[in-house]
Amino acid sequence: MNVAVCVKQIPDPAAPGSLDPTTKNLVRGGKLILDDSDAYGVEIALQLAESSGGGEVTLVSMAPNGETSGLRTALAMGASKAVLVSDGKLAGSDALGTARVLAEAIKRVSPDLVLAATESTDGYTGTTPVQVAELLGMPSVTFAKKIEVDGNSIKVERQTEAGYDEVSCPLPAVVTVTAGVVEPRYPSFKGIMAAKSKPVDQLDVAGLGLSDSQVGSTGAGQEVFEVQDAPQRDVGEIVEDDGEGYAKVVSFLENLKLI
Amino acid sequence: MGIGRVWVFGELAEGKPTTTTLELIEGAKSLGASSVEVVLHGPEVDGALGVLGGTGVSKVYNVGDLGDALVGAPIAAAIAGQIESGNSPDSILFGATYDGRDVAARLSAKISKGVITNCIGLEAQGDTIVASHALFGGSQIAKSKFTGAGPWLFVVRAKTFSAPESLGEASVESQSISVPDLGATGAAMVINRHVEERSGPKLDEAPIVVSGGRGLGQSEHYAMIEELAKLLNGAPGASRAIVDAGWVPYAYQVGQTGKTVKPTVYIACGISGATQHMVGMKGSKNIIAINKDKDAPIFTICDLGIVGDVHKVLPALIDALKNR
Numbered sequence: 001m002n003v004a005v006c007v008k009q010i011p012d013p014a015a016p017g018s019l020d021p022t023t024k025n026l027v028r029g030g031k032l033i034l035d036d037s038d039a040y041g042v043e044i045a046l047q048l049a050e051s052s053g054g055g056e057v058t059l060v061s062m063a064p065n066g067e068t069s070g071l072r073t074a075l076a077m078g079a080s081k082a083v084l085v086s087d088g089k090l091a092g093s094d095a096l097g098t099a100r101v102l103a104e105a106i107k108r109v110s111p112d113l114v115l116a117a118t119e120s121t122d123g124y125t126g127t128t129p130v131q132v133a134e135l136l137g138m139p140s141v142t143f144a145k146k147i148e149v150d151g152n153s154i155k156v157e158r159q160t161e162a163g164y165d166e167v168s169c170p171l172p173a174v175v176t177v178t179a180g181v182v183e184p185r186y187p188s189f190k191g192i193m194a195a196k197s198k199p200v201d202q203l204d205v206a207g208l209g210l211s212d213s214q215v216g217s218t219g220a221g222q223e224v225f226e227v228q229d230a231p232q233r234d235v236g237e238i239v240e241d242d243g244e245g246y247a248k249v250v251s252f253l254e255n256l257k258l259i
Numbered sequence: 260m261g262i263g264r265v266w267v268f269g270e271l272a273e274g275k276p277t278t279t280t281l282e283l284i285e286g287a288k289s290l291g292a293s294s295v296e297v298v299l300h301g302p303e304v305d306g307a308l309g310v311l312g313g314t315g316v317s318k319v320y321n322v323g324d325l326g327d328a329l330v331g332a333p334i335a336a337a338i339a340g341q342i343e344s345g346n347s348p349d350s351i352l353f354g355a356t357y358d359g360r361d362v363a364a365r366l367s368a369k370i371s372k373g374v375i376t377n378c379i380g381l382e383a384q385g386d387t388i389v390a391s392h393a394l395f396g397g398s399q400i401a402k403s404k405f406t407g408a409g410p411w412l413f414v415v416r417a418k419t420f421s422a423p424e425s426l427g428e429a430s431v432e433s434q435s436i437s438v439p440d441l442g443a444t445g446a447a448m449v450i451n452r453h454v455e456e457r458s459g460p461k462l463d464e465a466p467i468v469v470s471g472g473r474g475l476g477q478s479e480h481y482a483m484i485e486e487l488a489k490l491l492n493g494a495p496g497a498s499r500a501i502v503d504a505g506w507v508p509y510a511y512q513v514g515q516t517g518k519t520v521k522p523t524v525y526i527a528c529g530i531s532g533a534t535q536h537m538v539g540m541k542g543s544k545n546i547i548a549i550n551k552d553k554d555a556p557i558f559t560i561c562d563l564g565i566v567g568d569v570h571k572v573l574p575a576l577i578d579a580l581k582n583r
């Protein structure tokens with residue numbers, strides 16, 4: 001079984017993000033890393049490819065400036081190859097523009113299954129993968145916490161408000177996985193060395209057969225026109241617990257007439 | 260021309276509109292929409308019409324009973340069908356729910372229109388809608404608007420608008436809308452539903468929420484959180500760290516990827532206060548934090564902070580409440 005995994009390469013989330021003051025696009029400086037949220041999809045893809053008796057895991061990513069450092073991490077985990085779409089024209093793409101790019105890239109891989117994260121760490125629109133599914137004419141299952149392959153279909157445990165649903169879905173399909181559902185493997189030294197020579201197929205907008213008006217800020221049809229710091233809350237009383245800290249909580253609740 | 264017609268993707272639970280649905284209807288009304296119309300599905304739509312009429316909506320579109328199908332693809336196709344046949348709203352509001360995001364995303368790709376997601380505010384300015392949404396896990400707020408023609412699609416977070424306290428009943432026009440052939444896209448089916456039991460008030464409706472985080476040390480210690488919540492008639496909640504670790508089910512999670520809560524009091528125990536956690540609880544009226552690290556970010560937003568060990572403070576607090 002061949003699995004394509006959408007992996008986003010993002011600025012280190014530990015470093016505070018910022019927007020360009022004029023274009024209001026995300027400032028993307030420095031080295032990008034593999035979005036943690038996508039490490040789960042890569043792990044599940046590797047497990048599914050192994051348990052189905054072989055098959056390839058192909059990474060699909062859209063990133064500025066031919067950035068591959070995040071891809072190398074996932075290749076070191078064991079993915080076979082990657083398709084990377086990079087083009088200056090992609091700056092300012094919204095989720096739909098990104099989905100158009102990813103869908104075209106995925107078509108070139110013809111996978112049995114497409115995995116993505118439920119939401120990315122930096123953009124967290126949570127819509128891109130289902131847009132990809134619609135563009136590819138595939139069914140989709142979001143919020144998966146477990147995926148099992150059963151011949152030509154999959155069985156997915158999908159989180160719900162009340163618990164979870166077992167969903168059956170024929171392949172090919174797009175599935176989004178939630179964070180924390182598996183333990184992503186650490187790349188081994190051998191994996192890291194091998195990743196350096198694994199193929200990364202680089203494409204641009206024209207190469208995908210998309211027109212400039214479908215992507216980037218022109219394709220987005222929406223604009224961010226103002227960014228402000230979120231309103232701060234006033235800080236109240238902070239006390240060191242001397243054994244009586246609990247009493248402070250009790251009187252706080254009493255004052256609110258909650259007890 | 261104003262904001263025009265606004266549709267709401269509505270959801271029912273136990274035959275009644277969900278709180279999120281009622282919030283979105285209020286939101287659509289607050290925009291000054293010329294009409295607010297609701298798209299509903301499921302076997303119980305007819306029984307919910309009275310309550311919906313009572314909210315002041317002018318029309319209900321009934322997609323019907325979709326059986327065991329995942330609803331994203333069929334509902335998006337039914338709405339797209341209306342738009343293509345000339346019955347197009349100017350905007351559509353979706354809740355940031357499991358199904359709301361699926362429908363919005365499918366529809367967006369189907370009709371080639373973008374979506375603005377994670378909205379925590381919508382405001383009419385002349386003929387446009389300005390959406391506020393949090394960036395970088397909630398540390399900054401951006402304002403966005405669509406630049407092209409509608410329908411404009413917005414995915415709105417829970418608690419952005421307030422649902423009315425009480426509901427009346429009134430009649431409302433209802434129209435069935437059909438689901439066109441979906442091809443492969445409609446093939447995902449639920450074969451089994453599992454409900455995880457939970458007693459006490461609902462996390463997103465409880466007046467008091469007591470949440471635990473990794474600072475509890477181990478899964479067994481979560482019992483303290485449950486006990487305290489019970490004593491206060493509140494609901495237990497959690498940070499993602501302990502949901503990911505499998506201590507409690509996902510339904511307990513508060514934050515960006517979990518629930519948004521705005522209780523009278525939120526008590527954070529052994530939670531550091533990552534931006535993604537705070538975005539789900541900083542709208543609480545009062546916040547109490549217990550953390551042994553005086554520099555934990557949670558202390559920058561709390562009304563009462565106890566710098567101490569949860570294993571000392573919580574048992575003492577539980578005892579004191581029991582002895583009252």
Ligand SMILES: Cc1cc2nc3c(=O)[nH]c(=O)nc-3n(C[C@H](O)[C@H](O)[C@H](O)COP(=O)(O)OP(=O)(O)OC[C@H]3O[C@@H](n4cnc5c(N)ncnc54)[C@H](O)[C@@H]3O)c2cc1C
Pocket residue numbers: 037119120121122124471472473474475476497498499500501512513514515516517518528529530531532533534535536539549550551552555567568569570
């Ligand atoms: C895309 C994305 C979405 C996310 N969504 C969410 C979300 O919805 N909700 C969420 O919560 N997180 C979310 N996170 C994760 C978030 O960034 C944090 O990792 C998480 O909130 C940390 O949980 P925690 O505070 O329990 O653990 P930690 O950050 O490990 O904090 C534990 C705290 O406990 C304190 N402590 C330790 N021992 C004791 C003791 N004995 N007594 C008292 N205090 C003690 C420590 O000082 C520390 O402050 C998300 C992250 C990403 C990237």
Ligand SMILES: Nc1ncnc2c1ncn2[C@@H]1O[C@H](COP(=O)(O)O)[C@@H](O)[C@H]1O
Pocket residue numbers: 006007008009035037038060061062063095098102115116117118119120121123124125126127128129
């Ligand atoms: N530029 C991208 N390259 C590859 N995958 C992406 C990209 N953007 C989004 N995705 C995938 O879609 C998921 C959801 O992203 P988002 O819609 O930003 O929340 C991500 O976690 C990725 O799996």
